[in-house]
Amino acid sequence: MVITKRLVLPFLLFFSLPGFGASLRYMELADSADYFISIENWDIAEMKILEALRLEPANFTNSLLLSNLGTIRTAKGEYEKALESFELALSIAPSSAVIYNNRARTFLLLDKKTNAKNDIEKSLLIDRNQEWPLQTLGIILMGENQTDSARIVLEELSYRFPDNYISHSGLGAIAEFSGDNEEALKEYDKALNINPDDIDTLASKILLLINLERYQDARQIINKAIVTFPEEAILYLLRGYLHRLNFRQEEAQADRKIAIEKGLEVEYVEKFIPARKK
Numbered sequence: 001m002v003i004t005k006r007l008v009l010p011f012l013l014f015f016s017l018p019g020f021g022a023s024l025r026y027m028e029l030a031d032s033a034d035y036f037i038s039i040e041n042w043d044i045a046e047m048k049i050l051e052a053l054r055l056e057p058a059n060f061t062n063s064l065l066l067s068n069l070g071t072i073r074t075a076k077g078e079y080e081k082a083l084e085s086f087e088l089a090l091s092i093a094p095s096s097a098v099i100y101n102n103r104a105r106t107f108l109l110l111d112k113k114t115n116a117k118n119d120i121e122k123s124l125l126i127d128r129n130q131e132w133p134l135q136t137l138g139i140i141l142m143g144e145n146q147t148d149s150a151r152i153v154l155e156e157l158s159y160r161f162p163d164n165y166i167s168h169s170g171l172g173a174i175a176e177f178s179g180d181n182e183e184a185l186k187e188y189d190k191a192l193n194i195n196p197d198d199i200d201t202l203a204s205k206i207l208l209l210i211n212l213e214r215y216q217d218a219r220q221i222i223n224k225a226i227v228t229f230p231e232e233a234i235l236y237l238l239r240g241y242l243h244r245l246n247f248r249q250e251e252a253q254a255d256r257k258i259a260i261e262k263g264l265e266v267e268y269v270e271k272f273i274p275a276r277k278k
Contacts, residue, residue: 026056030065042072063093067102074106082106097123101133113140131161138170147174165194169201176208184208203234210242218242233262241272249276 029052036045049069053062066089073082086103093099100123107116117140120133128134134157141150151174158167172187188205191198202225209218222239229235240255256273260266 023056026052026059029055030061033065033068037068037072040075042076046072046076060092063089063096063099066092067096067099070099070106071102074102074109079106079110095126097126097130097133100126101130104133104136108136113143116140129160131157131164134160135164135166138167142170142173147177150174163194165191165198165201167191168194169198169204172201173204176204181208181212197229199229199232199234203238206235206238210238210245215242215246231262233259233264236262237264237269237272244273 029048033045033048033052036042036048046069049065049072052065053069056062066085070082070085070089073079073085083103083106086099086106089099090096090103100119104116104119104123107113107119117137120137120140123133124130124137134153138150138153138157141147141153151171154167154170154174157164158171161167168187168191172184172191175181175187176184185205185208188201188208191201192205195201202221206218206221206225209215209221218238219242222235222242225232226235226239236255237259240252240259243249243255244252252273253276256269256275259269259273
């Protein structure tokens with residue numbers, strides 16, 4: 001599976017705060033905080049939440065405010081303070097899947113995948129029918145080379161959320177890793193049928209075709225893809241790799257240059273198209 005830095009995890013969730021037991025001013029502050037979160041004015045949003053917390057420190061709804069405070073502090077890069085906010089939120093509402101999910105996202109940004117995995121698993125025990133937690137758990141398990149467990153999670157993700165293309169992309173990668181190349185191609189095609197703009201999966205499919213020496217199939221897909229996605233560096237790398245395998249060194253070096261100019265790291269490009277020795 002070709003891996004690029006496209007895995008972007010959304011981590012903000014807005015809440016409609018119930019008015020039960022809350023003063024009008026408290027609700028005004030909570031609503032105002034939501035607005036400033038929506039326009040990514042983190043400092044004012046944080047100020048509004050802190051004012052609401054000071055106003056009614058015993059309000060149960062503070063669990064939601066504290067969770068939002070954690071996402072705000074995460075957005076500001078204040079990760080340790082964010083984790084403290086989530087911890088306080090969970091002390092009020094220990095059965096909140098939302099809070100576990102939000103904290104897991106912060107752990108992922110800290111590259112603490114074990115902590116994130118633990119929170120996601122707790123969230124799924126509370127509510128199994130959640131797309132992002134299932135998807136992320138599957139990805140984490142793949143990264144840990146727990147392919148059997150990852151397959152089970154991704155199959156569940158595909159069943160519960162048929163339009164989730166990442167489930168099929170992941171299943172394709174697992175099938176390829178297991179040596180079932182035809183199944184891998186089928187899963188990659190399922191992912192691309194759902195999301196034709198998924199360059200990562202498209203690149204994975206092309207590379208698999210190249211490795212299977214189905215050069216003509218790979219060439220046709222690459223040429224069409226470059227017309228559709230002319231700024232995607234990975235496509236030029238794969239075209240150059242194909243040129244190299246077909247002993248077309250001038251074309252390979254030209255595509256190597258384009259791939260690097262469009263943003264791929266030299267070390268990664270070297271794996272497919274080594275620089276010509278002078």
